[in-house]
Amino acid sequence: MKKLILLITAISACTVMNAQPSAYNLSEREFPKVNPDKSVTFSVSAPNAKALSVELGGSYPMTKDEQGVWTATTKPQVDGFHYYSLSAGGVQFADPSTYTFFGMSRYASAVEIPGAADAAFYTPKKDVAQGAVRSVTFYSDVCGEYRRAWVYTPAEYSTNSKNRYPVLYLQHGGGEDETGWLYQGFMDVILDNLIAEGKAEPMIIVCNCNACNYAGQEGRGGDEAFYDMMLKDCIPFIDSNFRTLSDRDHRAVAGLSWGAKNAYDLGLGHPELFSAVAGFSGIIVIGEFRRAGGGAPGYMNDDELLTAFNGVFADPEKFNKDYHLLWMGNGSVEGNNIQGMHEKLASKGINSVFYQSEGTAHEWLTWRRCLYEFSQKLFKF
Amino acid sequence: MKKLILLITAISACTVMNAQPSAYNLSEREFPKVNPDKSVTFSVSAPNAKALSVELGGSYPMTKDEQGVWTATTKPQVDGFHYYSLSAGGVQFADPSTYTFFGMSRYASAVEIPGAADAAFYTPKKDVAQGAVRSVTFYSDVCGEYRRAWVYTPAEYSTNSKNRYPVLYLQHGGGEDETGWLYQGFMDVILDNLIAEGKAEPMIIVCNCNACNYAGQEGRGGDEAFYDMMLKDCIPFIDSNFRTLSDRDHRAVAGLSWGAKNAYDLGLGHPELFSAVAGFSGIIVIGEFRRAGGGAPGYMNDDELLTAFNGVFADPEKFNKDYHLLWMGNGSVEGNNIQGMHEKLASKGINSVFYQSEGTAHEWLTWRRCLYEFSQKLFKF
CATH class of the missing domain: 3.40.50.1820 (Alpha/Beta hydrolase fold, catalytic domain)
Known part of the structure; x- marks a missing residue:
């Protein structure tokens, strides 16, 4: 429950060396996580779900582990701010792990790909x-x-x-x-x-x-x-x-x-x-x-x-x-x-x-x- | 895309005589709709969904028509502001038809049951x-x-x-x-x-x-x-x-x-x-x-x-x-x-x-x- 305007202090001006939570995640949410190659890994706990996917540019089907946690990793993204959706049962919706922004004509989730040298x-x-x-x-x-x-x-x-x-x-x-x-x-x-x-x-x-x-x-x-x-x-x-x-x-x-x-x-x-x-x-x-x-x-x-x-x-x-x-x-x-x-x-x-x-x-x-x-x-x- | 703070002007001080869109719906969204008995009808277009439900106090399974539009009507609600979720494939999420509010430890949809005599x-x-x-x-x-x-x-x-x-x-x-x-x-x-x-x-x-x-x-x-x-x-x-x-x-x-x-x-x-x-x-x-x-x-x-x-x-x-x-x-x-x-x-x-x-x-x-x-x-x- 940290405040968005504060989270942006976490946007590093350095190249990402380790996977790190996206700047727009709600407090203590580990995923979505931005990887060193600027791909993004998403994770959602939904033991009863039949199928889940992430929509970020393309569609990425998620896979479920034995605890019912679904994950997917996208291809590398360009720097900056990207809206995305989760999709389950034919419906696209905001990820409950992130702050939402009015875009896509509704409240939408987003990830920030850091690494811009000028982020200061x-x-x-x-x-x-x-x-x-x-x-x-x-x-x-x-x-x-x-x-x-x-x-x-x-x-x-x-x-x-x-x-x-x-x-x-x-x-x-x-x-x-x-x-x-x-x-x-x-x-x-x-x-x-x-x-x-x-x-x-x-x-x-x-x-x-x-x-x-x-x-x-x-x-x-x-x-x-x-x-x-x-x-x-x-x-x-x-x-x-x-x-x-x-x-x-x-x-x-x-x-x-x-x-x-x-x-x-x-x-x-x-x-x-x-x-x-x-x-x-x-x-x-x-x-x-x-x-x-x-x-x-x-x-x-x-x-x-x-x-x-x-x-x-x-x-x-x-x-x-x-x-x-x-x-x-x-x-x-x-x-x-x-x-x-x-x-x-x-x-x-x-x-x-x-x-x-x-x-x-x-x-x-x-x-x-x-x-x-x-x-x-x-x-x- | 009307502004929330404006939509509240739509909160009528009168008893609801006809079903009307909830005050927090995005511009031109008809549902959720508050009925004269203060029950709420929800509607989501999701032709490919296998099952959908609304979580508002209890859980209300939605039914699909031939166009792929899912609907459900709750029991009558008390006056005021209520958070709710949609649920599909085992995941609970915000309804893309409404403004969202930070509650339930995430961005959540809400309906307003009008009719409070003192709404002015x-x-x-x-x-x-x-x-x-x-x-x-x-x-x-x-x-x-x-x-x-x-x-x-x-x-x-x-x-x-x-x-x-x-x-x-x-x-x-x-x-x-x-x-x-x-x-x-x-x-x-x-x-x-x-x-x-x-x-x-x-x-x-x-x-x-x-x-x-x-x-x-x-x-x-x-x-x-x-x-x-x-x-x-x-x-x-x-x-x-x-x-x-x-x-x-x-x-x-x-x-x-x-x-x-x-x-x-x-x-x-x-x-x-x-x-x-x-x-x-x-x-x-x-x-x-x-x-x-x-x-x-x-x-x-x-x-x-x-x-x-x-x-x-x-x-x-x-x-x-x-x-x-x-x-x-x-x-x-x-x-x-x-x-x-x-x-x-x-x-x-x-x-x-x-x-x-x-x-x-x-x-x-x-x-x-x-x-x-x-x-x-x-x-x-």
Whole structure:
């Protein structure tokens, strides 16, 4: 029953020399265990079970010993955070041995493959002043409901009671919610460490859930309801309840995966509100969203690119002056061609920053690194 | 993917007239569904499963239809919050249709049986100013690790930047952790509503996890390590990082179930630090803890009672003067004899307040009501 945020101190920056319990195991749970070759061994006591398997990328049937304990070992995994499931009797479910995270559109188990040489950046340090992450509830007229947001304030927010701060709106990915950047992403630890080293500006970070319905609407409202809620309810609430710098120079939006689309839509669609935009492992969606193999994305077409978002890209010189930062990143083994998007924009004279996380996939280590890199360039103009 | 804290707005104060989805279901999940007679119907799609059951008090085998959807309906349940599990192939696990809560020593599913006539007290209201609940991380020298606490500050904390506030340390029960009072208990909503009505003093509430090991220790440190951590690390951290009133008159401790024992141990054992103590559904443990049927609890023995906690009860007049409030409550159908403890203390001339929650068991509706009643009497002297 140790606390998640503490367990991350166990994420070693060293190469794994011995098998060790995953950082997200509940207190005193030995399994799942990460082996020196980065394979993972799972173990579940279920004497009455007929068959069990682990779903982590592929499906791994478990074998039972005479005590009724089932085990399986996966192939080696890439560094970072991976959701997984157990499967028994045709049902997939969370492993009772671990903390759970809202992902895969439900509460899911996860393992962390340590070994990233740079793990110190998302590890708490004793001599670093702690910011606060608070749950705030606000009423949305757009949605006709109370909504929760998580708000990070830097350590000095509570001591410098007159200072005002810039705000980054930071979005989760598909199947996740507003808790992702806190529990999976360690945003508070990353910013605390950077601010203490003088590498990032003290800033407020606000995380919302992108699932929105219009008041009275049946079914999902889609991204439009989310954008309306952000513009009409959330941003005004934050600006009137926190000591923000509320001009566009001091407001940014970023997101991961589908949240990158959300960030580009909000940030590029509303230059009157945002001056910095970032997407982690996601594209600027222009026209129809096309999955891999479904045709070239809209930004590859010059006509579409230069007319999208009310022509924000039509005048590169103006864009480069208006936007302090357009930032994009991805993991080197996830297959997204974010570098191609960056190069396409460059070919039109549009400035952007591209970052690639080495050896990571479409997962949270990529996004922790993206936040670490992006936030060092943010609000510096 | 709606947010839990919003879903609680769906907890109706009216009698259930039609079957309705439980308040903790994920967005757009129809089941579990609470029926008019307060039975609960569960449904899981698992075409390949051989057998499934629901564990809620008893075990309910599910039956499969031709589409592979399994269903079961329980007997009627008492009002309030109930953990439950699905079981397949000999393994118990969380239902993928619901939010999960740290209880049963793992992340567990839950249903809420609505119908409590008083549900408004734990339901957010649009015109009520919202306090903040923040996650804080502090280093514990006792445990040799970073620990997380949740801290509630009243709405006016951020606007009256000079005021100082009393502090209630509030503990979870066995198998739960420091998230319980936020996610299961709705402590922030309860206090926001009471403070807005002028019925409770604005106060800070701090929730810690009672699982502690001494630094370097193998295995569990037990309650002693927790108490040391609270006294040496947590309370000093809170008093130096929040605008607290740090004298004993303005510090209280309360808890539920095993957390009631923790609260009595801390509060009665440290009169120099605490002036108010409360236990919800738990006893003052003197000597050995005795479960039902294991002999009378220690407080029933006059000698044990009057010498316990360095003789804090030995001089009733002094106790009644020193302690502003000794408060105890339970649910009418949970079987604890908390009223007997209250009467035993009264027979010795020791003042205490006893409250009974009608029709509720050893569950969160009992404890929400206890917090609601207790906090109205707290810090008023």
